[in-house]
Amino acid sequence: MIIANYFKNITKYLDLGKEIYTSPIYGCKFCGYEGMLHRHGYYSRNVITKYSIHKVNILRVKCPSCGKTHAVLPSFLIPYYQYSLEFIFECLYLSFVMKNSYSKIVNFFNSLNPDSSFTASNVSSFKKRMKENKSIVNSFFANFESFYYDMDNPNVSSILQKIEKFPKDILDFNSSFFKAMPKHFFSKV
Numbered sequence: 001m002i003i004a005n006y007f008k009n010i011t012k013y014l015d016l017g018k019e020i021y022t023s024p025i026y027g028c029k030f031c032g033y034e035g036m037l038h039r040h041g042y043y044s045r046n047v048i049t050k051y052s053i054h055k056v057n058i059l060r061v062k063c064p065s066c067g068k069t070h071a072v073l074p075s076f077l078i079p080y081y082q083y084s085l086e087f088i089f090e091c092l093y094l095s096f097v098m099k100n101s102y103s104k105i106v107n108f109f110n111s112l113n114p115d116s117s118f119t120a121s122n123v124s125s126f127k128k129r130m131k132e133n134k135s136i137v138n139s140f141f142a143n144f145e146s147f148y149y150d151m152d153n154p155n156v157s158s159i160l161q162k163i164e165k166f167p168k169d170i171l172d173f174n175s176s177f178f179k180a181m182p183k184h185f186f187s188k189v
């Protein structure tokens with residue numbers, strides 16, 4: 001799995017289709033090979049955003065050194081989740097920072113996107129995963145002087161606010177996190 005930061009906007013990504021993959025992809029985290037990875041086909045998957053459901057093409061690349069294939073995900077996605085990163089992040093923010101109730105959050109997303117199939121159990125599983133990721137995200141922020149506060153006893157709310165303040169936006173956070181850390185953001189701990 002590779003998170004690529006040059007696919008930032010889902011609408012543009014959909015408009016361009018496979019044409020978007022003009023830049024070569026470098027580097028295999030599995031074996032440490034730093035050269036260019038070879039294109040190895042596409043697969044299609046669903047993305048649920050705040051407003052609609054899309055089908056997107058995902059490129060697969062293969063490492064010429066170890067032979068492992070990697071999916072190249074645009075930074076608006078998190079591996080293994082159908083909901084877009086912005087959807088998940090907003091849900092977490094509404095719960096941990098804004099202290100909204102589960103029913104308020106569920107109603108909010110269902111009113112924007114009635115096809116989202118979003119339920120309280122989604123909220124609860126996102127929250128659980130975020131709590132599991134708390135320490136690793138906290139250690140990511142130790143790399144940045146401007147985010148070096150609340151480090152000793154961070155709470156999830158403080159961490160989410162750091163993600164929100166990350167230079168540019170959450171999508172840059174997602175690709176920066178992937179580059180700096182051994183695992184992607186929101187991975188199974």
Ligand SMILES: [Zn+2]
Nearest residue numbers: 028031063066
């Ligand atoms: Zn490799």
